Amino acid sequence: MDLKLSPEDEAFRAMVRSYFDTEYPADILAKLANGQSLGKADRQASERALNAKGWVAPGWPREYGGPGWGITERFIFDAELERAGAPSVVPMGLLYLAPVLYTFGTDAQKARWLPDILASRTYWAQGYSEPESGSDLASLRMSAIPDGGDYVVNGEKIWTSDGHHADWIFCLVRTSSEGRKQQGITFLCMDMQSPGIAVIPIITIDGGHHLNRVVFDNVRVPIENRIGEEGLGWTYARHLLSYERVSYAHVAGKRRQIENLKRHSAEAPWGDELADRRQSFGARLAEVEIRLDALEITVLRALAPLSTGAAPGDEASIIKIAATETAQAITELQVELAGVYASPFFPDRYRADWRAGLEMIPDFAAPGVADYFFTRAQTIYGGATEVQKNIIAKQLGL
Numbered sequence: 578m579d580l581k582l583s584p585e586d587e588a589f590r591a592m593v594r595s596y597f598d599t600e601y602p603a604d605i606l607a608k609l610a611n612g613q614s615l616g617k618a619d620r621q622a623s624e625r626a627l628n629a630k631g632w633v634a635p636g637w638p639r640e641y642g643g644p645g646w647g648i649t650e651r652f653i654f655d656a657e658l659e660r661a662g663a664p665s666v667v668p669m670g671l672l673y674l675a676p677v678l679y680t681f682g683t684d685a686q687k688a689r690w691l692p693d694i695l696a697s698r699t700y701w702a703q704g705y706s707e708p709e710s711g712s713d714l715a716s717l718r719m720s721a722i723p724d725g726g727d728y729v730v731n732g733e734k735i736w737t738s739d740g741h742h743a744d745w746i747f748c749l750v751r752t753s754s755e756g757r758k759q760q761g762i763t764f765l766c767m768d769m770q771s772p773g774i775a776v777i778p779i780i781t782i783d784g785g786h787h788l789n790r791v792v793f794d795n796v797r798v799p800i801e802n803r804i805g806e807e808g809l810g811w812t813y814a815r816h817l818l819s820y821e822r823v824s825y826a827h828v829a830g831k832r833r834q835i836e837n838l839k840r841h842s843a844e845a846p847w848g849d850e851l852a853d854r855r856q857s858f859g860a861r862l863a864e865v866e867i868r869l870d871a872l873e874i875t876v877l878r879a880l881a882p883l884s885t886g887a888a889p890g891d892e893a894s895i896i897k898i899a900a901t902e903t904a905q906a907i908t909e910l911q912v913e914l915a916g917v918y919a920s921p922f923f924p925d926r927y928r929a930d931w932r933a934g935l936e937m938i939p940d941f942a943a944p945g946v947a948d949y950f951f952t953r954a955q956t957i958y959g960g961a962t963e964v965q966k967n968i969i970a971k972q973l974g975l
């Protein structure tokens with residue numbers, strides 16, 4: 578595989594780099610460089626800035642507002658965004674739902690939802706998992722029963738990321754219990770303001786509020802909010818998941834973290850603290866970097882068929898495992914390097930001046946333990962590692 582970029586691609590890279598250096602909101606970059614978290618308003622500001630440039634949805638077809646880039650340009654763009662330290666877009670609407678909408682939705686649904694997603698006017702949540710239906714998603718029970726022009730929805734979703742911020746939620750619901758359990762699942766979009774929806778927070782091990790339980794009690798949802806045909810939701814859900822799994826790679830972001838670790842591990846006082854275990858730390862850092870190189874090549878291989886308009890294949894499962902395990906290994910090294918400065922809960926880090934007087938602390942120290950804890954979830958969400966291994970084994974005929 579020839580990984581050299583053409584002069585045109587190099588020019589494209591220079592243009593994107595210059596945008597992040599000079600035009601992209603500097604306050605958002607500064608917050609992240611300072612180890613602070615971004616709120617909903619920051620994320621929307623970031624997406625609106627990208628959208629003003631026409632760059633917020635690199636994977637969308639041009640007719641719906643995508644920039645019309647090829648695969649190489651998309652890869653370069655993602656790499657430059659992460660290299661600059663800018664946040665990735667919130668994936669639920671832009672990366673997960675949109676491909677389902679423009680592939681399977683009606684013209685009216687596309688016109689109703691895609692422009693708002695593009696302009697970050699709406700925030701979406703993903704309602705797949707239920708209590709006792711996570712890995713075995715097809716066993717889900719939340720019911721939707723037709724009644725006049727509506728479905729009446731009853732049941733519960735769990736682990737709903739950002740459900741407390743969401744204006745809309747796309748859900749898998751059961752419209753029939755006949756036949757195989759994959760049949761009878763339907764893909765339904767619901768307005769979170771609908772009467773009968775309650776959002777209950779779940780606080781995770783990092784101390785943050787990212788997740789929720791969402792309870793649906795006789796919620797009326799117009800039938801025109803159904804994507805595609807009744808009972809074919811499983812097909813659409815699988816389409817969506819293949820995009821979701823490839824989206825976890827974040828190669829350039831990991832590269833940035835590794836460079837940061839290298840730099841800090843060479844500096845005092847970190848260099849001194851590492852003195853007695855420098856060799857083992859260096860060896861593990863090198864191993865993570867090699868894993869990342871392998872991940873990058875795998876991502877390039879998986880992206881190649883997308884240029885023909887195909888959805889990602891089962892390589893997505895390999896990427897999911899490699900990317901999430903590498904992410905976890907990086908946070909382990911960060912916590913080890915931060916040493917005594919790594920604090921499990923450091924609420925002050927949400928303030929811009931949290932490092933005042935503590936400037937020698939690397940940006941990853943205070944968020945380090947929280948990030949370490951939260952990154953444990955990467956090998957669970959989007960399909961747990963064991964489940965990805967089952968998919969790979971099936972492909973290999975094992």
Ligand SMILES: Cc1cc2nc3c(=O)[nH]c(=O)nc-3n(C[C@H](O)[C@H](O)[C@H](O)COP(=O)(O)OP(=O)(O)OC[C@H]3O[C@@H](n4cnc5c(N)ncnc54)[C@H](O)[C@@H]3O)c2cc1C
Nearest residue numbers: 703704705706711712736737738954957958959960961963
């Ligand atoms: C931070 C976070 C964010 C999430 N966000 C969302 C969201 O926005 N929307 C949403 O719908 N869901 C979300 N989820 C839910 C996530 O998709 C599920 O947690 C995941 O699918 C696993 O399901 P489960 O938690 O029910 O665990 P289980 O399915 O009960 O799995 C428990 C363990 O058993 C193993 N296991 C299960 N089945 C098999 C098998 N067949 N072979 C081998 N091992 C197996 C699993 O690998 C795991 O280790 C999120 C989860 C987390 C942690």
